[in-house]
Amino acid sequence: MNSQHKTAQLTASRTFEANLMAFFNCAIKTDTPIAIWRKPTEELIQGCCQVSDSELNIEDLENAPQGFMVSPFAPSDEPRPNYILSDISINEKDNAFKIHPTLQHQDQSLETFFEAYLETKEQQSFDFRDYLHKAPEVRYDRQAFIDLVQQCQDAINNGQYQKIVPSRREGYSYSNNFHPVKELFKLCKAYKNAFVSIVYTPQYGLWLGATPELLIETQNEIFRTVSLAGTQGVPDDFELSRAAWRQKEIEEQALVSRYIINCFKKIRLREYLEIGPKTVKAGNLIHLKTSFEVNMKETNFPELASTMLQLLHPTSAVCGMPMIPAANFLAEHEGYDRECFSGYLGPVNHGGTTSLYVNLRCTKLYKDGGIIYAGAGVTEESIPELEWNETEIKFRTLLNIFENL
Incomplete structure (x- = not known):
């Protein structure tokens, strides 16, 4: 099955919110780094995930590949920011997944993700919490x-x-x-x-914010x-x-x-x-x-x-x-x-x-x-x-x- 056909199969006759939710659920299920965002004063919601194995240490923002960066507070060299490559992306305007050209021939990583996506999309009882750790105890003081x-x-x-x-x-x-x-x-x-x-990465977990x-x-x-x-x-x-x-x-x-x-x-x-x-x-x-x-x-x-x-x-x-x-x-x-x-x-x-x-x-x-x-x-x-x-x-x-x- 070629990439174009897979992409069409991913988004066929579904609302953007439904596609985005299945996209997120699949990423959590497969431990795949993902980011979904909307910029201030804009209407467009968009997202990307990284299915390739690349681990980038971005020192130069100007020449970095398209992606999403998340960094901890720690003002030191360790731990370093996580960089999520935009291997597969989606936005609210098009409501269709786009595959980065460099991934078109990496069939195995795409195949694995697409299979998990299609399975997750039809799984009515999917619960993202099943794939997360328990919260540490936090005292109210x-x-x-x-x-x-x-x-x-x-x-x-x-x-x-x-x-x-x-x-x-x-x-x-x-x-x-x-x-x-x-x-x-x-x-x-x-x-x-x-x-x-x-934002979700295996290293930093799942974060939601405004x-x-x-x-x-x-x-x-x-x-x-x-x-x-x-x-x-x-x-x-x-x-x-x-x-x-x-x-x-x-x-x-x-x-x-x-x-x-x-x-x-x-x-x-x-x-x-x-x-x-x-x-x-x-x-x-x-x-x-x-x-x-x-x-x-x-x-x-x-x-x-x-x-x-x-x-x-x-x-x-x-x-x-x-x-x-x-x-x-x-x-x-x-x-x-x-x-x-x-x-x-x-x-x-x-x-x-x-x-x-x-x-x-x-x-x-x-x-x-x-x-x-x-x-x-x-x-x-x-x-x-x-x-x-x-x-x-x-x-x-x-x-x-x-x-x-």
Whole structure:
């Protein structure tokens, strides 16, 4: 059976959501790396999976093959980002699977995947949870987090740091009707300005999220990044013109902007456009945001995305300042491995565009429930109890959308 016929057989007379769900189920069943996503302000949902055995260590974004990258928070060489090649792709516009030309003659890997897909597609009782690990035990401890925030403040007041971003996690269970693809569609509808995604790799497991924060983007020789910090919970009908920011939140966001500008200075880049700060809404939260743009052609810096990725991650919005000492403080005091929370993820070289986002407002999914993550930027002006409240509000970004929790 040739590849064209197989592709037609995959998608014949089925809705996009049905095809996407079967695509996801097949990837989970066969332990195949997969990513499904929708970019901010766009309608198009798309996905890709890797059925070949290639393991790529991407150092150069500009020349990377089309794919999807996901990286942990850890600000070190290990563990490295996972790269999902776009061997088989689908998008909502075409509702048809496309096979990368380099795979057309690798019949065995394609044959195995197609057989599993067709089997999964007809399997009414398929449950993705059967292929996941049990969740680790996570303690709910309000006082422990408040004490951690106080530790951060003490270190800041002693002059060792300007900012530290502690985080915490919380476990939850979900109903039998819960399915990541269904939740992705709901998140897309609820959060038009978020990068919504499902990602699975054998190394990092299954993640679902709706992040508001761009890390880096290149499109038409323009490089973009943003400074996003400061958080307030607001009602659905909140008008941005009514936003009032405390000095703590203004300074917290300004630190992130200065961090980006200092990265530009390190590489002697002086020609950039700075827009903001302005108030933006992300679900039930508002933030302060400053955008930065660089014309890579005019500045003769075609490799700017790769260079800035190395300098920016992890940003002061998710780690602290100075970066390495703050990361070491968190490794010693936070008490758990963040894994992919506050790492980065996104499509690389799709239609000439690379877009990587900070992995916030996310959950890792397990056999018996999920674990959700949130952090809070601590400065000398912070009030520990309010930082706890901020993490609670951030949790609701996802939990308010999920059914029957």
